[in-house]
Amino acid sequence: MGFKEEIQSGNFVVTAEVGPPKGTDISEMKHHIKGLKGKVTALNVTDNQSAVMRICTLAVAKEIMDIGIEPIYQMTCRDRNRLGLQSDLLGAAIMGIKNVLALTGDHPVLGDHKDAKPVFDIESVQLLEVINGLNEGHDMAGLELQGATDFFAGAIVTPESIPFEPQFAKFKKKVNAGAKFFQTQAIYDMPKFMTFMERAKELNVPILAGILLLKSAGMAKYLNKFVAGVSVPQELIDELAPFKGEDALKKGIEIAGNQIAQLKEVCAGVHVMAIGAEDRVPDILAAAGL
Amino acid sequence: MIVAEPKSLDEIKAMVDGYDRVLMVGCGTCVEVCLTGGERSVNLTATALRLARKVDGRDIEVGEQTVIRQCDFEYLDEVKDADKYEAIVSLACGVGIQGIARKFPNTPIFPGVNTTFMGFNEEYGYYTEMCKGCGECILHLTGGVCPVARCAKSLLNGPCGGTNNGKCEIGSDKDCGWVLIYNKMEQLGTLDKFKEINAPKNYGKAGNIRSMDLRK
Ligand code: SF4
Ligand code: SF4
Numbered sequence: 001m002g003f004k005e006e007i008q009s010g011n012f013v014v015t016a017e018v019g020p021p022k023g024t025d026i027s028e029m030k031h032h033i034k035g036l037k038g039k040v041t042a043l044n045v046t047d048n049q050s051a052v053m054r055i056c057t058l059a060v061a062k063e064i065m066d067i068g069i070e071p072i073y074q075m076t077c078r079d080r081n082r083l084g085l086q087s088d089l090l091g092a093a094i095m096g097i098k099n100v101l102a103l104t105g106d107h108p109v110l111g112d113h114k115d116a117k118p119v120f121d122i123e124s125v126q127l128l129e130v131i132n133g134l135n136e137g138h139d140m141a142g143l144e145l146q147g148a149t150d151f152f153a154g155a156i157v158t159p160e161s162i163p164f165e166p167q168f169a170k171f172k173k174k175v176n177a178g179a180k181f182f183q184t185q186a187i188y189d190m191p192k193f194m195t196f197m198e199r200a201k202e203l204n205v206p207i208l209a210g211i212l213l214l215k216s217a218g219m220a221k222y223l224n225k226f227v228a229g230v231s232v233p234q235e236l237i238d239e240l241a242p243f244k245g246e247d248a249l250k251k252g253i254e255i256a257g258n259q260i261a262q263l264k265e266v267c268a269g270v271h272v273m274a275i276g277a278e279d280r281v282p283d284i285l286a287a288a289g290l
Numbered sequence: 291m292i293v294a295e296p297k298s299l300d301e302i303k304a305m306v307d308g309y310d311r312v313l314m315v316g317c318g319t320c321v322e323v324c325l326t327g328g329e330r331s332v333n334l335t336a337t338a339l340r341l342a343r344k345v346d347g348r349d350i351e352v353g354e355q356t357v358i359r360q361c362d363f364e365y366l367d368e369v370k371d372a373d374k375y376e377a378i379v380s381l382a383c384g385v386g387i388q389g390i391a392r393k394f395p396n397t398p399i400f401p402g403v404n405t406t407f408m409g410f411n412e413e414y415g416y417y418t419e420m421c422k423g424c425g426e427c428i429l430h431l432t433g434g435v436c437p438v439a440r441c442a443k444s445l446l447n448g449p450c451g452g453t454n455n456g457k458c459e460i461g462s463d464k465d466c467g468w469v470l471i472y473n474k475m476e477q478l479g480t481l482d483k484f485k486e487i488n489a490p491k492n493y494g495k496a497g498n499i500r501s502m503d504l505r506k
Contacts, residue, residue, distance in 0.1 A: 104450045122490045125447040158451040166472040170448030228454035
């Protein structure tokens with residue numbers, strides 16, 4: 001069964017993600033992807049993540065498919081206007097890509113080409129509607145396509161966003177715009193997340209909780225300081241604090257495994273972000289008892 | 291009003307390096323309010339330029355004039371004796387600078403300011419961008435707060451994941467436009483409108499080479 005079928009039949013799904021490198025040497029990336037084969041239902045490929053220029057998403061999605069994993073094609077609206085987005089979507093369709101994750105994208109000033117002209121011709125909610133349109137056989141201008149797409153479109157939500165109400169209102173808009181699944185921003189505060197899940201019930205849409213592997217207490221503090229919508233509770237920082245290097249990583253794997261175990265009954269699945277430690281995703285899943 | 295910031299003296303000095311007699315023309319409307327292009331700014335900039343050139347041992351003559359507006363031939367007619375100068379430095383917005391360039395087609399024109407945005411006069415010396423002139427105003431859909439100008443990504447359907455305690459992901463000194471919109475709509479009791487999906491903008495209306503013709 002593919003990612004869509006697994007989700008729709010209510011099976012607990014695991015996704016992970018791969019960040020394309022900056023440059024043409026993809027040996028390490030391929031090694032990471034190969035290590036995830038058979039361990040995850042699908043693999044996200046990020047799109048110039050954090051507004052840092054890297055290999056394009058489509059080319060890496062192809063590598064993922066060649067290795068034998070189903071990709072989730074992340075598409076941001078930062079770097080392409082409506083022509084570019086739609087034509088890349090058609091390209092993705094003929095390559096056999098089925099899943100698209102519609103994102104707005106980080107602003108260029110957060111990345112490594114700060115002087116770039118931001119595009120944002122459309123944004124995540126509108127992109128979801130565009131994908132629906134392509135699935136129905138027409139483009140944004142209302143013109144008929146010679147062959148429609150058949151994408152399974154998803155989106156993201158940040159459950160720990162402050163303030164929460166505007167974020168929740170946008171989450172609802174994404175559901176109305178046709179998002180069929182959600183992956184969340186990294187979550188750490190379980191009680192807060194459970195409250196979110198309780199409220200999300202009415203929308204009846206599969207949610208994959210975002211699990212970001214903590215590699216050290218320093219990383220946790222960095223996330224708290226610099227990443228919007230992510231807050232690592234002090235208890236977790238204290239748990240990591242005595243450890244360094246591989247030991248800290250092991251502790252982080254244990255924490256992530258624990259989180260997943262708690263989420264098994266609550267969520268449709270988990271989205272594991274290991275950022276550079278993709279080869280440890282199997283360890284995380286083992287720690288979760290999956 | 292239109293907001294502009296002064297160019298550095300070094301930049302102005304470099305632009306007029308080849309000239310010994312320049313006319314500096316201020317504008318008494320928008321850029322005067324934002325303390326960049328009025329009579330006082332002309333005087334300060336001209337004095338600084340004269341001094342800087344004196345230090346270099348190459349005196350420069352800088353004439354000073356300020357008109358009510360440089361974006362209108364009616365007021366540009368008041369610029370006097372331009373033919374006595376080799377070049378003009380304009381301390382007006384980009385519209386005014388091009389206006390004076392059209393008025394004196396044979397004189398080289400140099401911009402003395404960087405025109406930045408259409409903004410609101412928050413308080414003396416502090417201005418914030420409010421409108422991008424998108425040609426298709428949707429303020430009625432967003433509680434009177436412009437998402438095109440006040441959201442860093444001009445989003446139309448709510449805050450991105452980078453919104454942080456009411457601030458924007460591009461800087462903790464900048465308000466998140468979408469939190470402002472949400473709060474205002476809540477205050478107005480119009481949050482049911484927030485739920486509606488706003489369609490993509492017609493950027494054709496925000497395109498270049500625009501004009502408006504009411505002559506008929
Ligand atoms: S919606 Fe357009 S016209 Fe209205 S304030 Fe914003 S940029 Fe200006
Ligand atoms: S943080 Fe707010 S203002 Fe900044 S880009 Fe996101 S939605 Fe727009």
